[in-house]
Amino acid sequence: MVLRDLQVEREAFAARTGWELKPEGACRDDRCIPLPGDVGEGPVDVRLVADAVGMALVGDEARGLWALGPESGGRALTHARMPDLELPDRHGRSFSLRSLRGTKVVMVAWASW
């Protein structure tokens, strides 16, 4: 997640990372990790959540940018449910992986390079 500001609207943060701020802390699926202090109702302080969850926060001061890495400290997968993804096909039409529910899927990652 590339950022220009370390204060991010909650909905945008949850949509991109899966982590929601609740009174009990930063929550995703059935896990909640306590955050220091009162998180209030406003935007997410990315530094607080990054520290608590183990998401790397790296900066490029010269360009005024930051990026937030995925949760660390365990495995790349934290659960076995395939994330809902919508990606375009070669004509730019959006395709939802969820539309394939009910059938077995082999998803192969390849590249032109």
Added chain:
Amino acid sequence: MALDLGGVEAAAPWIDAAQAEHPSLIDEGHLLDELLGIHNVPMAVWIDERGMLVRPPEVAHPGRAVLAELLAAGLPEDTPPLLVETLAEAAKIRIEPQRYVRALRDWVEHGPASAFALGPDEVVTRSRPRPLRASQAAAHFELGQHLHRHGDFEGAREHFRTAHRLDPANWTYKRQAWSLEDPLQGPTEHYDSDWLSDVRASGPENYYPLPDL
């Protein structure tokens, strides 16, 4: 799923040539790297009817050893020397395409009763370890992609180089960045590594870990 910063322009010719009847999507932002731990291609996951992963990301080849067939047929005389060397090194990489496809067909036939279908805990346990350095590398790789898209190519290279240093076993980060400079992923002034040198250094036998089937 094409992991391609070049987007449609890069992936479409291959999709069209394959004339595939299955969905062929383009992951221009390398989301699968971050979400699943994909770190080279080709890798695949198996997803059951309920949307559950029953195999973690692992090296996945089709039932043909395409490179071996290509080399056996002989390369054209005007093949660039770097490509000849690269293909010769690639031919040393161990793959088991027929074994993988046999396992896949077994799962298709037997579903959860297949010995190759794993439970959720096993899927998670077999996925790639993600220490803080890997998360840092992912963040730098994303910054690199962002800057490349916005035309700041030197800025992008800085972050790609940092991602390579932090997560040297992530071939996706390397191959994507190298290919932006040279389609053969050979040596350039921008990186102190390239495909052929890195594969030789780490050993071609380590390039594609064989799936634990």
